[in-house]
Amino acid sequence: MHGLMPRKLARAAHLATAPRKPPRVRRRLADRREQLLDLGRALFNERSYDEISIDDIAAAAGISKGLLYHYFPSKRVFYVEGVRAAAAHMLDIVEPVDRDLPPIDRLRVGLDRYLDYVEANARAYATLFRSGMGVDAAVSTIIEETRERILARIVEGLGDPLRVIPPVVALVLRGWIGMVESASLDWLERRREVPRDILRDLLVTSAQTLVVAALERGST
Amino acid sequence: MHGLMPRKLARAAHLATAPRKPPRVRRRLADRREQLLDLGRALFNERSYDEISIDDIAAAAGISKGLLYHYFPSKRVFYVEGVRAAAAHMLDIVEPVDRDLPPIDRLRVGLDRYLDYVEANARAYATLFRSGMGVDAAVSTIIEETRERILARIVEGLGDPLRVIPPVVALVLRGWIGMVESASLDWLERRREVPRDILRDLLVTSAQTLVVAALERGST
DNA sequence: GCGCGCTATTGACCAACGTTCAATCGATGC
DNA sequence: GCATCGATTGAACGTTGGTCAATAGCGCGC
Numbered sequence: 254m255h256g257l258m259p260r261k262l263a264r265a266a267h268l269a270t271a272p273r274k275p276p277r278v279r280r281r282l283a284d285r286r287e288q289l290l291d292l293g294r295a296l297f298n299e300r301s302y303d304e305i306s307i308d309d310i311a312a313a314a315g316i317s318k319g320l321l322y323h324y325f326p327s328k329r330v331f332y333v334e335g336v337r338a339a340a341a342h343m344l345d346i347v348e349p350v351d352r353d354l355p356p357i358d359r360l361r362v363g364l365d366r367y368l369d370y371v372e373a374n375a376r377a378y379a380t381l382f383r384s385g386m387g388v389d390a391a392v393s394t395i396i397e398e399t400r401e402r403i404l405a406r407i408v409e410g411l412g413d414p415l416r417v418i419p420p421v422v423a424l425v426l427r428g429w430i431g432m433v434e435s436a437s438l439d440w441l442e443r444r445r446e447v448p449r450d451i452l453r454d455l456l457v458t459s460a461q462t463l464v465v466a467a468l469e470r471g472s473t
Numbered sequence: 474m475h476g477l478m479p480r481k482l483a484r485a486a487h488l489a490t491a492p493r494k495p496p497r498v499r500r501r502l503a504d505r506r507e508q509l510l511d512l513g514r515a516l517f518n519e520r521s522y523d524e525i526s527i528d529d530i531a532a533a534a535g536i537s538k539g540l541l542y543h544y545f546p547s548k549r550v551f552y553v554e555g556v557r558a559a560a561a562h563m564l565d566i567v568e569p570v571d572r573d574l575p576p577i578d579r580l581r582v583g584l585d586r587y588l589d590y591v592e593a594n595a596r597a598y599a600t601l602f603r604s605g606m607g608v609d610a611a612v613s614t615i616i617e618e619t620r621e622r623i624l625a626r627i628v629e630g631l632g633d634p635l636r637v638i639p640p641v642v643a644l645v646l647r648g649w650i651g652m653v654e655s656a657s658l659d660w661l662e663r664r665r666e667v668p669r670d671i672l673r674d675l676l677v678t679s680a681q682t683l684v685v686a687a688l689e690r691g692s693t
Numbered sequence: 694g695c696g697c698g699c700t701a702t703t704g705a706c707c708a709a710c711g712t713t714c715a716a717t718c719g720a721t722g723c
Numbered sequence: 724g725c726a727t728c729g730a731t732t733g734a735a736c737g738t739t740g741g742t743c744a745a746t747a748g749c750g751c752g753c
Binding site: 303306307308318319322326327328 | 738
């Protein structure tokens with residue numbers, strides 16, 4: 254597919270009749286970066302990391318392969334940056350829960366927002382959070398940090414009764430987050446069997462019960 | 474390291490004095506396959522899928538690159554096959570729980586075995602089960618099947634009281650498995666803070682509490 | 694309005710990778 | 724000993740991630 258036309262001839266043809274080469278479009282740095290990240294998120298939602306080539310990305314973005322390396326030092330970094338953006342996006346959606354609500358209600362509202370996100374970004378959620386981990390250690394780090402931030406919010410919401418969180422409680426809460434994640438993924442495929450409200454309430458009461466159980470077991 | 478000696482000379486020398494070209498070693502098919510899978514498991518425990526090249530594997534095994542394709546049709550299949558073996562291995566270790574024990578004890582013993590496995594194969598567990606998912610859809614399938622088989626055993630162990638498992642209970646149990654997995658991974662890095670027995674008991678009582686809560690919420 | 698510098702953008706290039714295949718060598722049965 | 728079968732090799736190929744010098748669009752000073 255390469256040598257159909259001798260070099261000189263090709264160049265001559267180009268200069269003579271101008272075979273409709275699409276004009277260069279210049280963009281601001283931040284613009285392009287964001288456009289590329291958005292595109293990356295879209296692409297990586299449909300196929301996995303190594304099923305998508307740099308050429309695919311460049312073609313889909315309508316730019317040359319080399320330009321990608323002007324914005325990202327490597328494909329890995331590009332991917333990781335996309336994951337980071339997605340994680341931040343999720344945290345943004347789940348974030349703003351009224352500080353005045355009682356702890357349980359805060360948890361319930363937070364979980365509702367979380368499920369909103371999961372439903373709206375089903376594939377993104379599944380591929381980025383569940384499937385992305387193997388690609389790069391940095392991705393695991395991002396996911397762990399995201400979990401830790403969620404944990405921090407919950408603990409903060411727990412508020413008064415516990416000045417210092419015993420390690421057992423932290424452990425159980427981390428486990429609970431894992432439970433939320435896998436139950437959500439599961440629920441995505443079985444939405445017909447279990448209504449969303451039930452799932453949400455179940456997760457809330459699970460958190461309560463688990464913390465209580467942990468306190469009984471762990472502190473004594 | 475290759476061109477120190479002109480070709481013809483090298484060949485002549487070979488015919489004359491035999492410059493110690495390592496002799497071919499022939500192996501039975503099953504042997505080699507197993508050897509290669511073991512090696513793969515070892516390698517993939519240390520570095521991720523695309524950090525390890527076919528050449529690396531071949532070199533580590535002391536065979537030529539081409540031979541790998543005599544046993545496995547592709548690198549992906551090779552990797553997936555390794556994951557499958559690891560999953561089977563885990564199920565084998567956790568499997569044989571006395572059928573006569575009361576449900577709770579069965580769960581406790583099973584969890585103990587599970588933690589045995591997790592401790593013994595820490596890195597393998599983390600990389601294969603946590604990080605492997607992104608590489609191939611087949612890996613996700615394997616992991617899901619493994620979870621489903623564990624779930625089936627637990628449900629079977631639940632025994633009499635429930636003839637038919639309500640979807641809510643199944644959902645919660647799947648969530649619980651997710652909790653076990655992430656709590657285990659977490660615990661691996663915090664073993665000093667939380668003793669193993671506490672974790673195990675915590676998970677057992679979690680299961681109990683969760684099922685009870687699910688039955689209360691879901692059936693009514 | 695004009696050139697000039699800055700940099701976004703390109704396309705050709707490279708090394709490395711996964712994969713294929715004809716040729717070879719070793720053991721095994723006759 | 725010889726033929727046969729299959730394990731084993733090494734060279735080759737197409738594709739991929741990544742590099743680089745050259746180019747062309749844009750904003751700035753004049």
